[in-house]
Amino acid sequence: MRSSLPRWAVAIAIVAVALFVIPLVGLIATTPWAEFGSMLASDLVLDALALSAVASVSAVLISAVLGIPLAWLLARAEFRGKALVRGLVLLPLVVPPIVGGAALLFALGRAGIIGGPLYEATGIVLPFSIWGVIIAATFVSMPFLVITVEAALRNIDRRYEGAAASLGATKSEVFRRVTLPMIRPSLVAGLVLTWARAVGEFGATIAFAGNLQGETQTLPLAVFVALETDRDAAVAISLVMVGLALAVLVGLRDRWLAR
């Protein structure tokens, strides 16, 4: 197809694509393929991989449990301060993650306004533990689920819910049997986005949970450490993460990349 755009726009677009492609090429070019396997089997990588898997899946589950009802409320309920609540939900998308992590530490740390009483009462310490990793990941990733699901709830034809109610379904049954299945494509997309964001989380984690191998050191943190000590390992882990991201994009391609 002949392009109808001016040449300068095409040139700029090529530069923009190069910006995405060049780092990937650099990563692949520097990958020590010979030692790739053994590098991935190292304790550093396996510990980080396991922790990232547990923390990201936990973050997705918590986001679903807390975020779907919140999205429902934002999409359907009318209440004072709704704009403020929506703004607060979106805040983690805008605030630098490390600032979010610091804020979590001040609130939930052993001396924090909630963390203090919690420690006094139960002896539980949230920061610098796997709980901290999960909370940090949930904090930064849940907004993706809330905004995706809220948009989907606004877009479905609400008359179906009315039809379900007239067939005897209570509000909760309508939500479970009609609303959720009808927004399923968006819900899946939202969950995948949430998971991808949770896997990539760095700033809030390092501020709130620290960087202890086998305890709070997730894959991005492992890359950060390895860049200082063992560049080949850093490259190998990075490639694994790029592979994961690509797999997610391919999985969602019908939904997003079709147009």
Added chain:
Amino acid sequence: MTGLHARFSLTRSDGFLLSVDLDVPAGATLALLGPNGAGKSTFVDAVAGLTSIEAGRISLGERTFDDGTPEGFVPPEARHLGIVFQDYLLFPHLNVLENVTFGTTNFAAADQWLEELGIDDLRERPVADLSGGEAQKVALARALCRDPDLLMLDEPLSALDATSRVDVRRGLADALERFQGPKVLITHDPTEAFLLADVVHVLEDGEVTQAGTPEQIRLRPRTPYAADLAGANLLHAEADSGRLDLGSSALVTADTTVSGPVIVTIHPRAVSIHTHAPDGSPRNVWRARVDRVENYGDRVRLLTAGVVEMTAEVTPAAIESLGIGVGDDVWLSVKATEVHIDPV
């Protein structure tokens, strides 16, 4: 079984005001006939409990559904109504059987209705693969298999093409016939209302402008809308490849595809009036006497008696130039292409 009482008013969020007062005894069918935007679907929502009323009362027998107070409002899931919604609203993620049994655990009733409506073989079918007529039957089965206290149909035929409409309307008439409770038919199609309902309420811009039997509304329309849509001449006839036997007389129609008993529809505007026997080719010509002249401002309706009763509509200027008044003898003619027939 007991009747529906709906006397209420409500203001929609867009400022639209709906105000109705109607009763439907058990076993009777009331048609709410009106143009788009008249408030028909708002009426459905109010009776279904999807919106609340401001004043008045909606009740079914002894049970009050809504009296305008929050305490008196019964939520939709507790009203136990059978509603076929506009566009049917079959749940897209469920198959036919799952749709039909959505609101019931009575699988025997579901089986029975699937069979009686002739859609038994579709039970595993995804609803996206259904034709319009099939979807309508699934929606009807879904509403009926809960054995509801009221049956309400919102534009049950408007989503169908002309050919399947006839077939589906027959099935609908059977289902209505057998349902014991009060029945409400929401439609913009006068033929549908006249064929299926005992009583017709004409709803225009949120208000019932006329109520009566189909015959009353057809013969004495009170508003321009009713005159235009509901004022059509309807005759019963036996069709045989274009020839229509009316008993005492006969007509010719351009539609030669239908045979058997039909409803003949002739719009009053299609009836021409002449003071002398017309020349040319019209084959449907007969003599009649003007019984009544009704003035609707920009048009005049003449009710005539002859071998058939027929209403003709002309402009006031035409009446004047022809010099026709009550008691005059006239010639009427209708082109074969203006004689529409619907199988019964």
